Amino acid sequence: MSLWERSGWKGGFPFSPTRLGPLGRAVRGQGGDVDVTAASICDTGATLPRTTPAALSYGRIVVPDALTVRVTPASRRTAPRRASLRLLPIGAFTWGSATPPVQPRTRPDHTLIWVTGGRMRLDFPRSGTILEPGDVRFIPSGTAFAARPRAGAEGHVLLISPELVAEVDPPLPRSVTAGCIGQGAAVLAATLQALVEEAARSPDRKALDCYLNVLSLRLSRLDPERDRRTSAGAALADRPLVDRFLALSASEIGSDRTLADLAQDLGTTLTQLDRACLQARGRRAIDLVHEQRLERAAELLRHTDRPTPRIAQDLGYASHGHFTRIFVAATGRTPETYRQQMTRTPD
Incomplete structure (x- = not known):
């Protein structure tokens, strides 16, 4: 009874302060990822930069709170999931069960894999393949897969929160898309880089949607998968x-x-x-x-x-x-x- 009658509670809840830092702070994660809260997205007048596949820089862009879409009711006092883009080197991306043999697992974000050198093993529940230079795979969120880069593998992995592409027209593929990049490598490289850079410049969502549209069009025009x-x-x-x-x-x-x-x-x-x-x-x-x-x-x-x-x-x-x-x-x-x-x- 004495605990409930403490007058000290009037000044605030008698627990020690949380040790969690403020949201949006730069945090270095596994594989060299860096979380950066975006302050801006550039205006729609920007043009695609000249970017080669080898010149891409990697990182994570978290879209500002104003652009965050809540996908579930606020039934608990937890921070809503923040929409983000992450561009990773392919050698730093491994996905699947933690214990061998590696089994496919689902991811909450869309995954774009582009191999530019070496090889990567990609497995689905009933099939598997080896990705070689030029191969591109788009894997929608919720799809179970496992990915294992081989030694010396080079390329890029783009992770996209589904909240960011809800209004993209034409929409991103709703099933696994396979193909080869062919002559469009320069356009794809520039688009990937621009997506990450533009998401960090201004609160204008139009530029980000523009580059997401370009990415969707590029995926719809991949060369056929090799036999x-x-x-x-x-x-x-x-x-x-x-x-x-x-x-x-x-x-x-x-x-x-x-x-x-x-x-x-x-x-x-x-x-x-x-x-x-x-x-x-x-x-x-x-x-x-x-x-x-x-x-x-x-x-x-x-x-x-x-x-x-x-x-x-x-x-x-x-x-x-x-x-x-x-x-x-x-x-x-x-x-x-x-x-x-x-x-x-x-x-």
Whole structure:
């Protein structure tokens, strides 16, 4: 009873002040993201800057409160979600479940992925693919996917809050859109950069809508997606079947594609492929693939500092434990012991 009768409550709620800083303050997040509260968006007279894909700068732009759209009733005393744009380097963007094997997860924002160099693995619940230079994917909010950049991958990822595109005309795609950028790379690069820069200049929403319209138009005019089976077969058509198979499997190492898929790309069947491998190398196709993965793992252990769980994930092993068991059976040493012995400097 005495607590309820305290006269000290008249001066305010008797809890200590919150340690949370004010909203809109610059905060450095994972992957080098920086949150910046936008003070302005430039006027509609701005023109697209001349920007090359390599010259894009990255960051996060939070749209001012005046432009924020509340999507749920204010039933709790929490700050409303703030509409924002984020432009990230592709090597800093990984999405999916936290534990291997990586499983698709949904995101609340629209995701635009553009690969300019290297490769990136993109998986959906029932399909997966490898993105190569020039490939573009637009993934609407609420779509489950997993993304894993390969070593040396280059490109850009744009994350867009759905609140920002509610009035865009023509609207952004409502389903996953796949294609190649082709001759429009300069326009797309300039648009991505302009979206981030213009969102930070003035409270005028018209300029931001203008660039979002340009982005929507650019996505509607992508070149058709490449036929990977045709390109893979054509590139290797003049080589013997087993050599073609080994080259293709090396390029797909770590992917979820089966041996039957690779055999189909090569215009043969798994039975014929196995027979050819036994005649040429004395081993079945699956054994040759396992050998390739072990050789690649040993190379990564010798020449990189990449953690062994990440190596196991990149090479398509079910888990770190599975990778360790296979490596010990082949070499008699754990991956960690092998790395220590192979990188030890002589006395």
